[in-house]
Amino acid sequence: MDALKELAEVFGPRFTTSDSVLRQNSRNESHFPEAAPDAVIWPETTEDVVRVVKACAAGGIPVTAIGVGSSLEGQHLPVKGGVSLDFSRMNKVLQVNAEDLNAVVQPGVTRTQLNDELRATGLMFPVDPGADASLGGMAATRASGTTAVRYGTMRENVLALEAVMADGTVIRTGSKARKSSSGYDLTHLLVGSEGTLGIITELTVKLQGVPEAMAAATCRFETVEDAVNCVILVIQTGLPMARIELVDEMMVRGFNLHADAGLPEKPHLFLDFHGTPEGVNEQVGMFREIAADFGAEAWAEAKTTEARNALWKMRHNGHYATAAIAPGKRTLATDVCVPISRLAEAVTTAQTLSREMGITCTIVGHVGDGNFHCGVRFDPEDAEDLARTHAFAGRLNELALALGGTVSGEHGIGLGKQKYMAAEHGPALGYMRAIKAALDPQGILNPGKLLPPGN
Template sequence: MSAMDDIAAMLGPRLSRGASVCEQHGRSEAHYALAPPDAVAFPETPEEVAAIVRACAADGTPVTAYGTGTSLEGQHLAIRGGISLDLSRMDRVLAVNAEDLNAVVQPGVTRTRLNEELRATGLFFPVDPGADASLGGMAATRASGTTAVRYGTMRENVLALQAVMADGSIIRTGSQARKSSAGYDLTHLLVGSEGTLGILTELTLRLHPLPEAVAAATCRFPTVADAVNCVILVIQSAIPMARIELVDEMMVRGFNLHSGTDLPEKPHLFLEFHGAPTAVAEQAAAFREIAAEFGVAGWQDATTTEARSALWAMRHNAHYATGALEPGKRTLATDVCVPISTLAEAVVEAQDLARTMGLTSAIVGHVGDGNFHCGVRVNPEDAAEMARVLDFSGRLAETALRLGGTVTGEHGIGLGKQKYMAAEHGPALAWMRAIKAAWDPANILNPGKMLPPES
């Protein structure tokens, strides 16, 4: 029997070969072409995941894990066919250990679902990519978001894992302790491995106390360099920002078109402060003192919970708002991250380059971390335009590496960034290949992703 027959016998209707289900799992929010799997499996337990992987290992069928399919570098696409392993039915919050500030979840729980479940506890899970992604997918891409500047990324917020390995065995890594010196850190090898080393079937996540007071605001600056230089000084002054997000003038235009706002088309910072009420007031005052040096104007407090939610919803929808700038095209999102002292140089260079190359590009950035995205509109059917946009993206990657940064702060490698792996990692790339070969010798787990083909 083939793997597909075995899995069909095990899952019954929970293995779907229907064209629309396969297409839905082979589609991306980004510019990548449709790449449907041969079938989609919907397991409900770690043991079922293990049995599926064992069946696939027996005849070399590719297995690509699927959370919510929001990754932006084509990570979840089944480019070699096989099984798309949809983990959305493994969606239980297994435990909330409030006294230890952690929660144990299945991989299909989304970040907003977890926070809904935590509502009565006074705790929250901070990592917030714009999409309502699954926590398994977020761990697999080492995702972050607007609050990483204060609370860290998935790297800092995953304590322990259960994973199914390429031979179908089930392992546990890490513990509920806040720290450990016990052996190789397999938890953090799996975090960010994009489903190429194992399937995450359970996650223990770090939780944080809800802040006593929250204050949010927006303000604008004469130029993007002023806004970013303000951010650099704020971070270097150790003001504990909870959120500090840049949107450039083009992105503001996108928001106005998409959300019906009428923000002045100038670079803006979106801000949030967390702490005790007096601490929040002090942080905001310290920020405003620094911002005054850079010509800040138009300070707008978002005082109510509704106003704050509207502000961050607008920011989280930036990917879609970019669409309003040039309807009918797709958005290619770049994702470089640089040391904070070089951020102004990188952002200004990105804006100038887009203008010189005649591209419609809007910048948003988790700038407190030195991370920013250019959302560039492109028609993937237009080969010349696609080549120009990829050239732009490549030049930004070169800039990031020249400045001591990385080609991806949070979106990951997937398909699109493989070409920069050698430049970023040098000889370390061979050691990554050795890990993949040792952990998945038959190359069944998300084959063709992350590691570039050997030349």
């Protein structure tokens, strides 16, 4: 490939075809087969990205961006080969505009890195997927996390961005203003596009003030249905929860094995309250009154910062806790999102279905916004086990759509959920294809992702 030879000369040691590096960039946290690129390049500036994209466009070579590689639907896997554009060296916080409550960052900055740099300002970036993901990857997959019920997803927290388009043109979308009625909303077209329409090289993100007081707690319920119905009423009453997370009895088993949590194997809610000291106390009291009506037991508060951090670290490590239940297997991690009124039906049906199919499955979710995750352990060498696992995931997606929901509230489409795009979007899928064809006519940007094959 002449283009790769050209890029090797331009980037020198920041270009490699080393087998070990290619293999590293071919792996994923979930169940997809490894997919190696032909080369890995580490850009350090937007101009570097422009050089790569222009050369690849001239040679018809695929370009797939990668941050820390934590996506669970394989968005970062270079399934068509080509160049893996590794953003780990574009990791600078460029500006913190405290008065305007925003920060300008390069795409390789991780969420914990940004919050570490904000520590002295009294501000925080609130979006918190389980992994310490890069902000560029989080924007590309429209990520969210445990705090989305209070602070929103990446869709609500990206004000502006810079992106390199498929022909190497650099565009800037949005502004530092909190709202705009000017033109098409290209910012939010690119947020969630999974690198298929443009490559994000800079982000302006919203910041929030660190709450004066924060309190965390857990409580348990006799059934998942009781726990979820409690959540539904809490949300409907307008209680401003910062986090309200469901973990089912299998997930609790995983936490006990992975983190020695010592919790009874029953459904639990993990809770976080933010505000003034008086406000937090009021929220806690209101929640406990509601929860008592659903049989909540064993109320336990994380009274210190260390205890609160340990609770949420355990929750964020749910993917690895699931692995502890059946060592030696892999995890198919999938998520769906349904209207809050249908949440209890969705979760209990998923539990029943997994048991009927003989599947080892954990359920954990950001149930305050109707989003929950299933982690299924399976043996990739066992064809029957693999088929059963994929059948379960398919039925879960069909359930979400039947209940008026979506096949993904957080993980995105990537490789794993393309077959459901037509069922969810109908004729709108054709317009998505038209946008892709208009912005990337050669199909070089992250090919094989998000949109299903076909016309």
